[in-house]
Amino acid sequence: MLNAILILPFLLQGTPFDGATLFAPMSQNDVFLVDNGGRVVHTWPGSYPPGLSVYLTPEFDLIRTNSIATGQLPAGHGGGLQLMDWNGAILWDYQYYSPNQHLQHHDIEWLPGGTVLLVAWEWKTVQDAINEGRNPAYLNPNATHPFLPDHIVELEPVGSRGANIIWEWHAWDHLVQDFDPTKPNYGVVANHPELINLNYPPLSPSGDWNHVNTVSYNADLDQIMITSRHFSELWIIDHSTTTAEAESHAGGQHGRGGDLLYRWGNPQAYDRGGPAQKELFSPHDAVWIGPDRLGAGNILVFDNGLNRPAGPYSTVDEIAPPITPTGSYTIPPGLAYGPAMTTWEYVDPKPANFYSPSISGCERLPNDNTLICSGDQGWIFEVDPAGNIVWQYVNSLPDPTNNRVFKARRYGVAAAPQHHCSGDGSGTPCPCGNTGGLGEGCANSTGQGAILSSSGSARILADTLTLQISQGTHNQPVLFFQGNNAINGGNGITFGDGLRCCGGGVKRLQVRFMNSSGSASSTATISLAGATAVGDVCCYQGWYRDPAGTGGSPCSSYFNLTNALSLTWAP
Numbered sequence: 184m185l186n187a188i189l190i191l192p193f194l195l196q197g198t199p200f201d202g203a204t205l206f207a208p209m210s211q212n213d214v215f216l217v218d219n220g221g222r223v224v225h226t227w228p229g230s231y232p233p234g235l236s237v238y239l240t241p242e243f244d245l246i247r248t249n250s251i252a253t254g255q256l257p258a259g260h261g262g263g264l265q266l267m268d269w270n271g272a273i274l275w276d277y278q279y280y281s282p283n284q285h286l287q288h289h290d291i292e293w294l295p296g297g298t299v300l301l302v303a304w305e306w307k308t309v310q311d312a313i314n315e316g317r318n319p320a321y322l323n324p325n326a327t328h329p330f331l332p333d334h335i336v337e338l339e340p341v342g343s344r345g346a347n348i349i350w351e352w353h354a355w356d357h358l359v360q361d362f363d364p365t366k367p368n369y370g371v372v373a374n375h376p377e378l379i380n381l382n383y384p385p386l387s388p389s390g391d392w393n394h395v396n397t398v399s400y401n402a403d404l405d406q407i408m409i410t411s412r413h414f415s416e417l418w419i420i421d422h423s424t425t426t427a428e429a430e431s432h433a434g435g436q437h438g439r440g441g442d443l444l445y446r447w448g449n450p451q452a453y454d455r456g457g458p459a460q461k462e463l464f465s466p467h468d469a470v471w472i473g474p475d476r477l478g479a480g481n482i483l484v485f486d487n488g489l490n491r492p493a494g495p496y497s498t499v500d501e502i503a504p505p506i507t508p509t510g511s512y513t514i515p516p517g518l519a520y521g522p523a524m525t526t527w528e529y530v531d532p533k534p535a536n537f538y539s540p541s542i543s544g545c546e547r548l549p550n551d552n553t554l555i556c557s558g559d560q561g562w563i564f565e566v567d568p569a570g571n572i573v574w575q576y577v578n579s580l581p582d583p584t585n586n587r588v589f590k591a592r593r594y595g596v597a598a599a600p601q602h603h604c605s606g607d608g609s610g611t612p613c614p615c616g617n618t619g620g621l622g623e624g625c626a627n628s629t630g631q632g633a634i635l636s637s638s639g640s641a642r643i644l645a646d647t648l649t650l651q652i653s654q655g656t657h658n659q660p661v662l663f664f665q666g667n668n669a670i671n672g673g674n675g676i677t678f679g680d681g682l683r684c685c686g687g688g689v690k691r692l693q694v695r696f697m698n699s700s701g702s703a704s705s706t707a708t709i710s711l712a713g714a715t716a717v718g719d720v721c722c723y724q725g726w727y728r729d730p731a732g733t734g735g736s737p738c739s740s741y742f743n744l745t746n747a748l749s750l751t752w753a754p
Contacts (some may be wrong), residue, residue: 194500199483199565200548202595203644203754206556207233207247207565208580209542210589216594216754221576224644227271229305234261234544236290237590238747243594243718243754245295252280256392257331258541259289264299266340268718271675275340279303281327287398289589298349298409299338302395304331305353309505312381316360316368330387333395334717335407335420352407352420352429352441354379354393369680373454376514377432377442378543383452384413397544399470404510405436406444410469410484415449415461417469417484419504419512420709445504445512448484450519458492460519462500465489467558468544468549472501477551480506481526485543485555494535499545499555501527528552529570544590554593561586565593600641603673604684604724606632610674611682617737624745625681627648627729628736629701635725635745642753643717644711645738650692652725652745655701661727663692663705665713669722679740680729684721684747690714697727715752722749 207214212229214237227245249263262280264287267273281288285305292300309322312330322330342683358368358376372380379393380459387394397410405423410416414476420575421435421444428434429441437444448463450456469484481503503519505513514520531537542558548565552573556563557717563580578586606613613625619632626632633655639647652665666685669675675682693707715721725745729736736743 197571198550199633200550200554200593200595201640201645202593203550203563204554204563204573204576204591204593205239206577206578206591207235207237207239208561209235209589210234210585211581214245215580217576218644219574224286225269228265229265229698231263231588233733234263234288235259238291238293238592239594239754240266240293241751243752244274246291246299248287248289248291250279252282252286254282256286257288257389257394259394259396260285260557263287264301264338265290273341276344277338277346279336279338285334290398292398292400293470294337296400297340298423299340299346300398300400301336301604302398302409303334303336304333305355307332307355314366315381316366316383317381321382321387323388323390324478329390331390331392333393333409333411335398335409336350337545350422350424350429351426352424356430357432357442371454376446376453376455377439377444377479378453378553379414379443380452380454382419387413391696396542397470398466403474406510408469408471408482410715412465412467412487414452415463415465416446416452417448417463417466417482417606418443419445437509444531445506447482447502447504447520447522452708454517455517455519459515462486462525464491465540467542470546472547472614476547476549476673478526478547480505483547483553485539485545487540487541487543488538494534495540496530496538497534497540497543497557498530498537499553500525502646503548520707522753527557527568529566542587542589546592548593549595552724554591556588556591558588561588563588564590594696600748600750602635602746603669604675604680604682604750606746611671611676613682615738617680622746623654625743626737627680627727627743629656633701633727633745634744635723635748637723637748637750640753641709641750643710643715644754646708648709649700650703650705650709650725652697652727653700654733655700655703655727655745656724656729656743657695657699657701658697659728659730660694660696660702661725662667662694663707663723663725665690665709665715666722666724667719667749673747673749675747678744679742680736680738683724683744685724692744710752717752717754719752720749722747724748 192549214227216225237247251398266275270610315608333354338346360381404438424435431440432531539559564575606619617626623632695703
């Protein structure tokens with residue numbers, strides 16, 4: 184009954200990407216992972232509502248935001264970050280919140296090195312804004328009301344509750360204004376698309392000037408992309424800078440410091456276009472499309488469509504930015520950044536049927552489909568490249584009339600198994616010169632080395648992993664076993680006639696007999712036999728008998744081993 188209360192699933196024609204979908208309903212505290220049948224397969228209990236995003240790390244720990252701040256604050260406020268393991272134990276608990284100084288909001292991004300990017304407001308007074316050239320008519324008449332530009336901070340977690348700020352970028356350092364020539368930053372806005380017009384948009388009564396709602400990182404480019412709802416743009420900045428360079432207009436691998444490398448969606452924001460050139464309308468969740476996915480390197484963004492001249496409807500847009508081989512972006516003199524057209528767009532056949540004026544998100548999946556979260560309805564669905572909905576469900580927590588979801592992400596199988604510890608001479612030499620072929624274990628009495636391979640998925644919730652040996656000894660037993668680490672940097676050590684590659688908490692999984700061709704496959708449920716958990720990185724190998732026969736056991740030990748493979752267990 185719990186599953187039916189939480190999710191209303193609908194399976195449609197087509198093939199959805201096999202995985203589990205993570206989301207956090209905005210009006211309650213827990214985070215949920217659901218399978219493609221809409222069943223809740225895992226829950227992380229929480230003490231606070233999200234503020235607002237949640238993700239899984241590559242180790243399948245949960246990195247989440249918490250809404251801990253109180254008072255009259257703009258939408259999306261958070262302040263707290265937590266890292267939790269699969270079982271809900273809190274590994275790291277940190278607050279980026281100091282009243283009237285700074286406050287994390289909306290989004291975070293877990294970086295490959297284990298650091299965290301976050302979006303935050305910083306408090307400025309009305310007078311601060313006027314001193315920099317903001318038109319007083321565009322400010323809240325209450326002089327005590329704050330003006331809140333955004334900044335990006337990179338945190339290095341320290342211990343269970345600490346962090347070092349190792350990099351930061353502030354929109355306040357990259358301004359241009361054409362209102363008051365006696366104030367700093369005065370210039371012709373159209374001449375400086377790399378800067379942020381302090382007088383756009385004209386009004387922000389809440390003080391939330393930029394309303395950045397997404398931060399995304401591209402490791403290949405070492406660039407950060409943020410989505411500004413109030414500017415109706417996405418911006419890209421250089422992460423290769425130092426913090427000092429990010430404050431300036433020089434430095435980093437592109438020589439631009441913290442100035443914008445690229446922007447797209449609304450040329451009005453930098454005086455290089457009018458309403459007809461506006462492409463985005465209060466967007467969310469601009470993300471790069473990852474490698475090996477349809478449109479790799481392009482940008483995907485949820486265009487909410489708020490105040491769209493053609494009517495109230497949302498789209499998901501894919502664009503190919505005008506990037507050069509060096510990672511910079513081209514812009515025609517006097518014109519706006521391209522492209523002029525999207526590469527792909529999802530819009531409902533009846534556009535008004537798909538409209539979320541706020542929140543929401545999107546991501547391109549490995550099967551070329553696109554996952555979309557229409558956040559105001561709590562509606563998460565997957566479309567194929569032709570725009571057909573192949574899967575959908577609707578959140579109903581805490582109740583069907585209060586079911587908003589900021590965004591959702593789908594997590595599938597982990598990376599492909601990594602094969603290592605071959606007896607082909609590429610690493611540790613075989614014990615008695617019995618070198619095998621490329622990718623094989625050390626040679627056995629057949630003159631070949633045995634090969635360990637796998638098929639199926641290493642998923643705790645749907646374990647179909649099968650281990651397979653080929654080129655072993657005929658009609659002899661093989662023991663499939665598991666270790667917690669790869670020995671000697673993955674090269675192994677000599678053992679019997681072969682190399683032992685997997686160590687640390689070794690578990691015997693299953694004994695099988697090879698057939699007359701020297702092949703066998705496991706039939707046991709590997710995750711149960713090995714007592715594995717989500718995020719475990721395990722090493723697998725086969726130990727087998729090689730009695731005296733034709734050719735004899737090469738090193739007279741009468742046993743040998745396959746090569747090894749290592750993999751990470753996914754949900």
